[in-house]
Amino acid sequence: MSPDDIQRICQNPDFIQLVRRKQNLYWSLSLIMLVIYFGFVLLVAFSPATLGRPLSDGVTSVGMLVGVLVVLAAFALTGFYVYRANRVIDPLNDKLKQECAL
Template sequence: MSPQEIDRITRHPDFIQLVRRKQRLYWSLTLVMLLAYYGFVLLVAFNPALLGRSLSGGATSVGMPVGVAMIVLAFALTGLYVYRSNRLLDPLNDRLKRECRS
């Protein structure tokens, strides 16, 4: 690609909107995950009862209910990202590709 083509694409309104939507989606999901992760770390740090609970006298869990919730949250955020990406970002990206080819 020539520099003129790249410049034309980066100035295209659909490209600008696509980049903004992607950044907004990335940062909001990252913020949610970081808040949940650090909330989990603080919960474990300030609640010693979560640190070494024995399950049926054998294995030891570290915050079993909270840990499972973190895993479920990670899957839910991934699902939300895929849903939003497929519904909002992919059509915009396809339209941008069609317009820039011509």
């Protein structure tokens, strides 16, 4: 692949759109997960008594519930990423490969 081919691909509007959509998806999902994670860390650091408080007369505590919610949020964000990648990013990638076939 010559430098001219690389330059042609980089200037392709579909390539620019693909890169922009991937970056938006990565940054937004990373930011959401960081907010969830650091919210949990701050809760542990500044209010550890809250985590040990039972929800009812049972053995389930607030900390256990919050931990489960953090794990479920990670799975949900991963599922959302896979959904968006399959619906938006992969078709753009395939279109770009067809347009720029050498």
